[in-house]
Amino acid sequence: MMAPCERSTLKAVCGFLLFVLGLLTPVGMVAQSAISPAASEPSPATKSKKEAAGSAARTQLDGCLTTADGLMPKLMLFHSHKFYRLEARPRLLTESPLLFANNINALVHVTGHLGPLSDMYDPDHSPVFIVETIEKLAATCDVKMSLTQLRKQLEKPKAAPAIASSAAAGRIRPAVVVNMTDELLVFDPGTIEIKVGQTVMWRNSSREVHTVTADPGKATNAQDVELPKGAKSFDSGYLNPNQSYEHTFRTPGTYHYVCTLHEVQHMIGQIIVKP
Ligand SMILES: [Cu+2]
Numbered sequence: 001m002m003a004p005c006e007r008s009t010l011k012a013v014c015g016f017l018l019f020v021l022g023l024l025t026p027v028g029m030v031a032q033s034a035i036s037p038a039a040s041e042p043s044p045a046t047k048s049k050k051e052a053a054g055s056a057a058r059t060q061l062d063g064c065l066t067t068a069d070g071l072m073p074k075l076m077l078f079h080s081h082k083f084y085r086l087e088a089r090p091r092l093l094t095e096s097p098l099l100f101a102n103n104i105n106a107l108v109h110v111t112g113h114l115g116p117l118s119d120m121y122d123p124d125h126s127p128v129f130i131v132e133t134i135e136k137l138a139a140t141c142d143v144k145m146s147l148t149q150l151r152k153q154l155e156k157p158k159a160a161p162a163i164a165s166s167a168a169a170g171r172i173r174p175a176v177v178v179n180m181t182d183e184l185l186v187f188d189p190g191t192i193e194i195k196v197g198q199t200v201m202w203r204n205s206s207r208e209v210h211t212v213t214a215d216p217g218k219a220t221n222a223q224d225v226e227l228p229k230g231a232k233s234f235d236s237g238y239l240n241p242n243q244s245y246e247h248t249f250r251t252p253g254t255y256h257y258v259c260t261l262h263e264v265q266h267m268i269g270q271i272i273v274k275p
Helices: 004-034 044-052 148-159
Strands: 059-066 073-075 083-088 107-116 125-136 176-180 189-195 199-204 243-249 252-257 268-274
Touching: 059 083, 083 107, 176 189
Parallel strands: 083 125, 176 199, 189 268
Antiparallel strands: 059 073, 059 107, 073 083, 107 125, 199 243, 252 268
């Protein structure tokens, strides 16, 4: 037999344990749904528990990035078409090779948590989702396919070797090497002059991800990119630290190119190709 006070203490302890377990449940669910891709959205039960536990619990969403009406994009959940306003946690955009703005209509997988307030500037007052990590699942949001199929589709290019190894080990000697260093977000040298037919190599010697992009369609401001008449656009894709990219210039004229990740910080370069 227990004294009444002991029993109430036991009750309180049990109650506390249940409370803690309740808090832990969403985390467990996240881990579980990471294993099973079918669980693409938090279930209503997860959500209400999360809301009860505050905004600290991590959750994950799969959906299509939709056009930004302002600067921040929205995410439309893959099948239910519910909208979230995405907000990047500090430094995400410089750490992650996936920039929201460059992946409109891509299927992405984000982890993070719901913000405390919905978006007051949005006419629909979409809930704000603070993104911790972002991963691209597929280039386009094709809802006719299942998430599992799309994930499989994505795994293939991942296995491919790194970009830009076209000029394998010194086959073509670059005429100029442009560095992307840590001190400043710049191409160094910013302006170079070469002759038609010569190759330029860009080397990412920084800890950031950069791109070498001469494609007005991929730039934030199309006018930051300039190509001579008849020249084809080019894009290195994301260059991780220590990766490099080469391009041979066959059309004379002046080229302006950008790093799409740091274009707003004016990471813009110029190449003058003499005939
Ligand atoms: Cu950059």
